Amino acid sequence: MSRLDITHLTKSFGALKVTDDVSLTAEPGEIHAIIGPNGAGKTTLIAQISGQLASDSGRIALDGRDITGTSMPDRVHLGLARSFQITQTLPGFTVLENVALAVQARHGSSFRFWAPVATEAALNDAAMRALTEAGLEHRAEARASALSHGEHRRLELACALATEPSVLLLDEPLAGVGGEDAEAFVAALAAMKGRFTMLLIEHDMDAVFRLATRVSVLVYGRIIATGTPEAVRADAAVRAAYLGEEEEASA
Amino acid sequence: MTDTAAPAAAPRAPALAGRVKAAAILFVLFALFPPIVTAAGDPFLVLIGTRILAYAIAAMALDLILGYGAMVSFGHAAYLGFGTYAVAILSSYGVSDILLQMLGAVLISALFALVTGAISLRTKGVYFIMITLAFGQMAFFFFISLSAYGGDDGYGLSQRSTLFGTQVLENDLALFYATLAVLIGLFALCHRIVGSRFGRVLTGIRENPTRMEAIGYSPFRFQLTAFVISGCMTSVAGVLLANQAEFVSPAFMSWHRSGELIVMVVLGGIGTLAGAIGGAVAALVLEEVLGMATDHWRLWFGVFLVLMVLFSPRGITGLVEQIRRRK
Numbered sequence: 210m211s212r213l214d215i216t217h218l219t220k221s222f223g224a225l226k227v228t229d230d231v232s233l234t235a236e237p238g239e240i241h242a243i244i245g246p247n248g249a250g251k252t253t254l255i256a257q258i259s260g261q262l263a264s265d266s267g268r269i270a271l272d273g274r275d276i277t278g279t280s281m282p283d284r285v286h287l288g289l290a291r292s293f294q295i296t297q298t299l300p301g302f303t304v305l306e307n308v309a310l311a312v313q314a315r316h317g318s319s320f321r322f323w324a325p326v327a328t329e330a331a332l333n334d335a336a337m338r339a340l341t342e343a344g345l346e347h348r349a350e351a352r353a354s355a356l357s358h359g360e361h362r363r364l365e366l367a368c369a370l371a372t373e374p375s376v377l378l379l380d381e382p383l384a385g386v387g388g389e390d391a392e393a394f395v396a397a398l399a400a401m402k403g404r405f406t407m408l409l410i411e412h413d414m415d416a417v418f419r420l421a422t423r424v425s426v427l428v429y430g431r432i433i434a435t436g437t438p439e440a441v442r443a444d445a446a447v448r449a450a451y452l453g454e455e456e457e458a459s460a
Numbered sequence: 461m462t463d464t465a466a467p468a469a470a471p472r473a474p475a476l477a478g479r480v481k482a483a484a485i486l487f488v489l490f491a492l493f494p495p496i497v498t499a500a501g502d503p504f505l506v507l508i509g510t511r512i513l514a515y516a517i518a519a520m521a522l523d524l525i526l527g528y529g530a531m532v533s534f535g536h537a538a539y540l541g542f543g544t545y546a547v548a549i550l551s552s553y554g555v556s557d558i559l560l561q562m563l564g565a566v567l568i569s570a571l572f573a574l575v576t577g578a579i580s581l582r583t584k585g586v587y588f589i590m591i592t593l594a595f596g597q598m599a600f601f602f603f604i605s606l607s608a609y610g611g612d613d614g615y616g617l618s619q620r621s622t623l624f625g626t627q628v629l630e631n632d633l634a635l636f637y638a639t640l641a642v643l644i645g646l647f648a649l650c651h652r653i654v655g656s657r658f659g660r661v662l663t664g665i666r667e668n669p670t671r672m673e674a675i676g677y678s679p680f681r682f683q684l685t686a687f688v689i690s691g692c693m694t695s696v697a698g699v700l701l702a703n704q705a706e707f708v709s710p711a712f713m714s715w716h717r718s719g720e721l722i723v724m725v726v727l728g729g730i731g732t733l734a735g736a737i738g739g740a741v742a743a744l745v746l747e748e749v750l751g752m753a754t755d756h757w758r759l760w761f762g763v764f765l766v767l768m769v770l771f772s773p774r775g776i777t778g779l780v781e782q783i784r785r786r787k
């Protein structure tokens with residue numbers, strides 16, 4: 210469990226300020242949810258925190274250590290993992306191979322050229338544990354390209370888990386997952402609460418209010434409110450900017 | 461947690477074991493080649509066979525980065541050239557042992573691959589192809605300007621390399637089987653690399669570099685390592701080729717040659733190792749046969765290649781696997 214501190218982070222695409230002076234903290238073990246309308250800049254923020262995108266200014270610190278300038282792979286080795294809103298898999302690999310590769314990154318050198326990797330029990334066992342946690346163990350031998358949408362979401366989660374994160378950034382893990390499936394997924398995430406720190410981006414408000422310790426609301430690249438789910442739900446500015454729209458839309 | 465929409469498990473990628481079997485069959489056929497052509501009264505074909513085996517080594521080495529690493533190097537003939545000139549230059553300094561010459565070829569190739577690969581890998585796609593081509597041409601023109609070794613005209617070798625102080629390689633049969641042994645040894649090495657931790661990372665980068673970075677891998681160092689390994693292996697083929705031809709010239713490293721290596725890999729089916737070996741055989745046999753039949757063989761070879769790519773994008777390997785499935 211680590212602590213993530215983000216201070217005065219910015220990012221512009223041309224004239225468009227997508228991340229506008231964002232400061233937030235994820236306390237060790239908490240699930241800090243980030244909600245906001247489409248195009249608010251949530252994915253961009255995750256990309257900046259994970260190191261996929263360089264920030265224009267600001268600072269990102271993991272347990273007090275400045276990681277603003279480090280690469281995405283280096284951040285993974287420091288315990289910062291992420292999942293993608295748009296699934297990223299190795300399509301020609303099996304599900305197990307996808308996850309075993311994530312395990313391998315954290316266990317021993319990958320500059321081994323002779324011994325067959327397919328039979329490395331330690332890698333496969335750890336990969337199976339991550340798959341079981343993500344609810345995908347029954348598809349271990351399937352090719353990633355043959356998975357359904359819901360299964361792809363679980364593979365995303367399993368890969369992130371397999372890197373043994375201390376901070377996990379989840380970008381809409383439930384996107385496109387419906388009904389009972391979403392229920393099970395939320396339960397799986399709830400079971401992990403407290404094992405590592407989570408920054409959770411999610412549109413599903415039921416899931417957010419069930420899981421989150423705290424919620425931040427991002428609108429046009431700015432954090433307009435941070436607090437407990439109850440406090441945020443009651444916040445007038447949030448209702449006006451975001452929740453209100455949702456309620457109207459669903460009414 | 462069940463997904464009703466989940467399609468049934470797709471068939472696994474054609475088993476690696478099948479590829480080993482295909483390679484083993486090829487190796488047995490190669491081993492039988494000299495006695496057959498000798499019995500048929502065409503012993504000079506053994507020398508052509510040696511040439512084919514040397515190119516098979518180069519094509520297989522290229523497949524390691526092209527097929528498994530998605531790095532289309534259009535300058536790989538440079539390494540063939542380093543191998544051939546290692547023989548010429550080292551022999552002229554009295555170093556005639558083939559193993560030492562291979563060592564020299566590998567060292568210079570590792571250095572060249574390390575420097576040019578580190579620069580080329582900063583680019584992607586068609587830019588990578590162009591920049592490797594440019595480096596290949598730089599090596600080509602360097603040897604053209606090397607007047608002490610004949611420049612443009614090339615340089616005839618007074619004798620073949622020695623092995624453990626013997627002249628055994630002067631015998632065409634011995635050279636053939638030595639080349640075959642190197643091919644088999646390097647196939648085994650490539651096969652192990654592909655199935656190793658390193659190979660899995662390399663293939664993963666080919667599949668999706670973003671995913672690989674997100675689980676903690678920097679693609680660059682793995683791609684560069686593979687690039688260097690491939691270059692070194694190709695230079696070993698060059699050492700054997702110089703002995704086969706008893707002649708070295710910059711022609712071994714022209715960009716046509718780099719293109720031919722790519723053609724061999726694609727023709728055989730990329731990312732299969734055994735396919736590259738088969739592709740080298742097919743390309744060179746076609747070249748010989750069509751070359752005897754018509755002056756316009758390049759045209760007919762082009763037609764063949766177009767048909768092949770259209771009807772079997774996965775090359776000869778794809779064709780063979782299709783036929784076997786139908787049975």
Ligand SMILES: Nc1ncnc2c1ncn2[C@@H]1O[C@H](COP(=O)(O)OP(=O)(O)OP(=O)(O)O)[C@@H](O)[C@H]1O
Nearest residue numbers: 222225227245246247248249250251252253254294
């Ligand atoms: N690489 C880019 N270049 C230019 N504009 C971009 C780029 N990436 C994102 N944007 C823009 O930045 C804004 C924020 O995008 P982002 O994907 O971060 O939003 P989001 O909050 O994740 O949205 P969603 O809820 O739809 O996932 C959008 O207006 C988007 O068009």
Ligand SMILES: [Mg+2]
Nearest residue numbers: 251252253294
């Ligand atoms: Mg998004």
